[in-house]
Amino acid sequence: MRSNTEPKAHSAMPQNERLVQASLSMAALAIVASFASSCSLDPVHDGQVKALGGEDPNIPAGQYHRGGQPCTVCHGGEGPAKNVFAIAGTVFYQKYDPANPKVPVPVDQAFVRILTADNANLCFVTNCMGNFRATPDRLGAKGLKFPFLVSVQKTSGTGNQPVVAMVGHVGREPSCANCHKDPSFFDSPGHVAVNQNPPNSPVQCPPAVEPDPPLVCPEDLF
């Protein structure tokens, strides 16, 4: 009878159609979920990450990678890097290697000292790629109180231990390279640099053996 069969045509969907609909819903959900988990939904942040470009194939991702780039773009909590840095940067020599005058030479074992707004003294040592970083747990419960003053020191065997201090303070930027961009221009003083010549023989990087325990500043030894 028509009156009995027609409502079924509207309300009851064939089994295979239901299956297709359910599968499509699941697929759509999976696409949305994967997009949300893999990408930042902030287009500005996404653009900043993309602007950094790909990894150098000669340097694997890790503490030696992407020297001179603004670390906290990826390591600032918004991803895509998993470990978060409270502050990070790269230190270079002021003078370039004459053999490679376009690429600044990183400073191995420079001391980066910070005097925070609450008078805490912090010191970090750069690795052979000139990179240094501080994770929030390294800074403790007090964290990093902005604004802070920064200085960089590269000790040498000759007893010459010049300290280069930044003339201004850091207001809120956790990545050195967001202000210290190359080339220097009206809006940037250029990369963070110690006013010394690069060593005659290049430092092997990454080192054959990782320093164990990790290097610390002289004031943190005791």
Add this chain to the structure above:
Amino acid sequence: MNTSSDPGKSGRTIKTKMLMGMFTLAVGLGALSSATAAVSCASVPDDKRFTALIGPNYPAFRDSVDPYIEKQCGTLDCHGEPGRGFRVYGFRGLRLYSQEAGLIPGIQQTTQEEINANYFALISVEPETFNRVMAQNGQNADILLFLRKAMNLERHKGGALFAKESAPYRCITAWLRLPQDPTVALGTNDKSFCDKAKTQP
């Protein structure tokens, strides 16, 4: 047969009602968006319109206020960024770029042009409000956005820089109370607040 109980017909009626509802919704949304577009369209900018500013005392700004603002606000990660509305130039951060003059080396002292640019940037953050304050001889300066931001009374990404009655606050408000006459200087007491503000870490 009772036609009202015909499920086929009732199904069609529901479908028709739904279509009508959707049509009404679409027309409503269209009308709403047209109305929104009509009221949100900007008129053509009038290049003849301007706001005349009552400029506060310039020499006092140059000698006493600018050094503090440069040091406190003008770092490259704050108001020393080129994209800022209130943009601060100085030897510690952003340099004023001129195609004719070229680039000023980073360590060269802040130039006169940069101090001028800082002065105009500060007084034109909200020109009408600034005029209102200046028309009252610098009284009621707390309504100024740049002071409210610095005290974190308005949301300020850089947080609170000073409190009311602190040395920088007293320095800036004393400058705003000063007559425009460039021969009039800050009093000794007010100047001491500016000196203190300049040298505080």
